[in-house]
Amino acid sequence: MRTKNTIIFSLISAFFLISLISIWKILATLQGLNINSFNIEVLFIFGFLISLAHISVGNKIKNIYKSIIFSLIFVLCDGYLIQKLPLWYNIGVFLILYFFNSKITKYNYVTLKEEHSTQVILFDFLTLFGILFFSFVILFPFYMMLVTSFKTQIALLVNPLDFSINFSQDLKDLFKSYFVIFKSYKFGKYILTSTIVSVGTVIITLLFAIPAAYAVARLNFFGKTFLSTSILIIYMFPAIVLVIPLYTIFSQLGLRNSIEGLLIVYTATTLPVAIYMLQGYFKSIPKELEEAAILDKLSWFGIITKIIIPLSIPAISSVALYVFMIAWNEFLFSLMFLDNPNSFTLSRAIQYLSGDAETPRQYLMAGSVIVTLPVLFIFVYFEKYLVSGLTAGSVKG
Amino acid sequence: MNDTLANTEKKTAYILTLPAVAVVFAIILFPIFANIWISFKEVELKDIRIPEPRAKKIVKSISEEPSKIKILYKLRNSSLLQEIRDVSFRDKFPKNFEIEELDPRCNFKNSTLKCKFGNWPAKYRENFKVVFETNDGSQIDKKSLKSIKPKLKGTSDNILLNTNFTLKNFKKVLFENEFLDLLLTTFYYTFFGTVGSIIFGILTAQMVNQKFYGRTFMRSVLLFPYVAPVVALAYTWELLLDPNSGTLNSLLLNYQIIETPINLLGQKYIELNILGFDFKLRLALTTVIMFEIWRYFPLAFLFILARLQAIPKELYEAADVDGASPFQKFFKITLPQITAVISILFMIRFIWNFNKFEDVFLLTGGASGTRTLPINVYQQGFAISDIGMGSAVSIVIVVLLLMFMFFYFKLLGKRVDEN
Structure with missing residues (x-):
């Protein structure tokens, strides 16, 4: 033995x-x-x-x-x-x-x-x-x-297995790919567009989701159960089914190639997740606080802004981070709605870049690093908030 | 008193939920109905542009007579397919302008030129000329004249709004389009991707549930593939797997594990010989499934880990007292505790993988035997420009998903009854 x-x-x-x-x-x-x-x-x-x-x-x-x-x-x-x-x-x-x-x-x-x-x-x-x-x-x-992203085309051709980074060279040479994509491929503009779209989506989504989540969590009204179940069903709904009708409608309304168009779609697709997560948190806030507020003749608006929002900052920020990440990573709708390079988001720009077989791969990877870093940074930094939210059934993927 | 309070509560609730409901209705529910509508129509990409009457204004001075000016409008119907009815035209001019000769279709009043051009057939073009003279002999400012844009209006049929319906799209989807092959590919992709990600999720959750140094760091690392942008990940994988210069092939060649590079994303089949049996593996599809598992197992990992951490410690302590081995503990305690979470995960991931578009699109574009139904929606709608067909395919996806959910819940309900 x-x-x-x-x-x-x-x-x-x-x-x-x-x-x-x-x-x-x-x-x-x-x-x-x-x-x-x-x-x-x-x-x-x-x-x-x-x-x-x-x-x-x-x-x-x-x-x-x-x-x-x-x-x-x-x-x-x-x-x-x-x-x-x-x-x-x-x-x-x-x-x-x-x-x-x-x-x-x-x-x-x-x-x-x-x-x-x-x-x-x-x-x-x-x-x-x-x-x-x-x-x-x-x-x-x-x-x-x-x-x-730190290698050059020639170095990779000479030895496809040598990925050592030569730190003794100039910073300018080391970060050459990054300089190139910012200069020749207008990545600065794409970063700006992506940021505007993502931050805009976060703001609009929260603006719509907080009141709705409050109503679902606290108020009694006809159709409440229907609403809360449909939130979940809509959350499961395939995005690919929306693509063609939205494309036709947006074409006819002239909303394609516009930031507004993306903002509307991203808001609509993230709203169910946001409402679902927020109402779960709002339910955990003790009711007595609001009852006191009603006695003080505070309006519903006052209750939300003075009691609910200050008490649920952690939940709201985790929802905000999620919505930001979803909007930042989103690819399907940006592929469908954007075909003018002036209105590209980062993801769409990288995909466009790869469509050209001549594009050296280190540029593609530099772009990928740029689009990945903010998300990973946010994720690692706010991991505690995000993981508890993820298990609540959030990020769609 | 109480009644009015309840009423105000109701009213407030409707006001608070209205914006969110309106947006979701407009962007999610309405398009679903629109999709059903479109799927019964013969619509192509070029049909969905609304025909517009257009006019390009060209201002020309007449060299002998400085007080006169000629304006040329290049009129056209923007559509190559549809006519525009009752086109009306109006353009404004400075106060001191007088018209020289008036087209019979037009009138000139209060410095405004108004015309009724009637119906324009598809592809219609006309050069429409007007000559003006100033009545006070002052200089004509050509630039400001050009900056005033003429306004045109007309009515046309919107092909999307008429009531010509056809079943042609669905017939094509189901009978012509290698539907069975498409369905099978989608099923393989969905099923193996789902099962694989759940298995990896169980393994990693079990792993992170032990105590070891750097456990929280490991937990965030495991979630990286799930939170990073799909575009970056797909292109990185593509570079790693490239047959000519990809790192994986170079490494395998370097260690003499293979003799010729393998095109993991571009080869439909690979012949394998295992235990004397020859069989063909769908190589590109397998690679795509691997990517899918790699990217989505973190979701399963998180759900299962949360469940594992909720299992009472006493169960394991009791098992220790009874002298159970680690494997017995896993199969007898852990696994039964996580079946509920796994069945939910299976449904969620199955539905989402069934609709997954980006991953396959970015990795292979649907080539070499990786064409799934969502890829087909895109190809029909935008590559072949047949919007109606694309719509019909997406309706088929929804119907299949509803069927899946129906049977899944029935099966699940039965199992719950049995227990």
Whole structure:
């Protein structure tokens, strides 16, 4: 039983080591290093032996020394196998190995003898592997987007795997793609249009949604249940169904290629979400406050502006952020309604840019970085507000 | 007293909800009805422009006589297809202008030229000339004369408003347009995308529900694909997967995993040999589904994580006492607790994926076997410019979705009854 568990543990940790080192190798290759093989067999044997050694050495040596010794041995052997790699690569390998060793020190003969120990080990390593795998799979495209925007066409043709950024060059050369898209492709204007449309949508949506949400949350009127269920149904409704009729109507009214047209459509599509989220929050505000206000002869307008809005600033700001993100990211309607480059939003402009096969890809990526950064910034900065709102069933996608 | 209070409450409620309801009605509900209307009509993109009578004003001085001026109006019907009826024309002139000869269709009163041009057939053009003379011999300002624009009016049939209906569009959608293939592609895309994103959602939620260093950071990273703009993500993926210079192919070639680049987004089928069985995989469709899973699993992740965190700890403690293994705990405790959330997620994601347009459009444009129904709406309506057909396809989408929802709820209701 003990040997079986030890072997299973060593196998699992060896596979984990393989995935760690492989990702490091991929990232190193993309810095222009000439690595042609993962050496999976070697990695496997090493991982297996290190784990085995860890268990058998046990507590005879202090854990830190044990980790450092094993890591150093691995680095030396790895450096011998693939030679001429720079120091930073080997330091990286050492750190990874040290991390790996510190993760496996908590297993010893005692833990391996426990009930279900193999399953516990598998679960632990699956979690570790999951963290590694998902971070890589998700962040890799974002990373590539960023580094590609700093490369030049020629450099990418010479070596399609070299994404190292040369920081010694002039800032002007480094940010060349950004300068170009601002100068030759009028990205400044598109940023302005996108900002106006998104902020405008937020303001109009809140202006309409707050009173409506208040009515749904607090007042009794005929058709209230119908209204609140239809909010949800409309929220589920496919945008693609609206495209053709809106296109024809907007063409006849001359609203295509106009910011007003986009504002109306974005407001209408975000209103149900906004009302749904706000009324949920308004319901949680104690009613006594309003009753006192009614006794003070405050009008409905007064109640909303003096009591409801100040009390629900967190909810209102999270709705505002959402609506902003939806409007900023929106693509379908901007594709349908805008065909004049003077009224493009950022998303539409990038799509237009890509339509020209001659456009170098670093420009496209620079544009993508510009359109992505504000959203990610908002998201990371206000994450706490946003996540609780998301689970309330908000952002449509 | 109470009655009036209730009445004012009602009134206030209607006033408060009216703006929101009006906007939603105008932009969402009305277009849905308009869509049904259009889908029964033969309308093309060029038909939806309303025909307008137009006039271009050209001012010419007459060289021998400085007190006289010639004005030429280039009149035309903007439509190539429809006639305009009862075209009327008016243009204003300075006070000191007198007309030299008057067209029989016009009259000149109070310095205003008014004409009735009657009916203009499609493509109608006419050069309409008027000569004026100033009665006080003063200088004529050509610029200000030009800046006054003539006003034209006319009535025409709006093709969208007449009552000629036809079933032709639906017949074409259902019988001519490789409908079955389209439906199957859409179904694959929707079903596998939905199931995949839910599976990934369960895995990641289970992962983040453990305690580890950097857990909150991991939670925001997992949501990145969901909150970032689709345009940026789609083009990044396209660059990564490009067969000629894409990073993925270069990497695979570099590590000698493949010998020739694979066109992941441009190849319809790939022949695979697994365990001696040859079969064809729809490559581009699979890639598009992968993108869809990658982009939308965060929603499933969030919902499931919220549910996981609400499961009482006692359940797991009791299981520990009974000596349950981690896998037993997952299958016996966790999974039953999240089935309700999963069934809701399945419905939401199924509906949204069924209508998803942007992702496929940006990645492949509907080529190499990735043409789904929403892509077809766009292609029929705007690439082939047959608005009626596009409308009919979108109506088919709605009907299919309603059918799905009906059966799904029936199934769900049955399962709830059984439990």
